[in-house]
Amino acid sequence: MGNSTGKQVPFKEGMMKLPQSPSDKGYMVGSKCRKCGEQFFIRREICENCQGRDLEDIALSNKGKLYAFSVMYYPAPPPYKPPDPFVPFGLGWIELPGGMVLYSLLTENDPKKLKIGMEMELTFEKFGEDKDGNDVMICKFKPSGAN
Ligand SMILES: [Zn+2]
Known part of the structure; x- marks a missing residue:
C-alpha cells in the first residue's frame, strides 16, 4: 500500500x-x-x-430486489481474504428484473437493516491493491438510497 x-x-x-x-x-x-x-x-x-x-x-441490471440474505459471522472461503480484524458481512441473493437471481456480497451487515423484497443497487468497492498499485474493485449490492 x-x-x-x-x-x-x-x-x-x-x-x-x-x-x-x-x-x-x-x-x-x-x-x-x-x-x-x-x-x-x-x-x-x-x-x-x-x-x-x-x-x-x-x-x-444494476438494480434488483433482495430475494434472500444472510450475515456471515465467520471469514469467507478464499478468494475473499478476510479483513483484519474480521467484520461480519452480508451475502444476498438479488432478483434482477426478468427473474434472474444472483448471489452477491452486500454492503450492509446489520440484519435489522435488510428486508426481503427491498430495492437494491449495484456498487463497487475497493478490495485491495494489486502488485502494480492499482485499486482492485469488487461489486456489492447495497440498499437503494444508502450511501
Ligand atoms: Zn442455450
Missing part, C-alpha cells in the same frame, strides 16, 4: 464493467445463449440449458 496509482481494475477480468465516469454506474457481465435465450451469471462459454456454445455477453 502507499503507492496507489488510483487506477481501478476489476477483481476478475470480464466479470464486471467498472464505472467510467461519475454518471456511469457500471454493471456486472453475464452471458446469454443465442440459441435458447437462457441467461447466466457468472459469464460462461457453454449453455447449461441446451449445451449450445453460441453465447453473448450481456450487461446485467
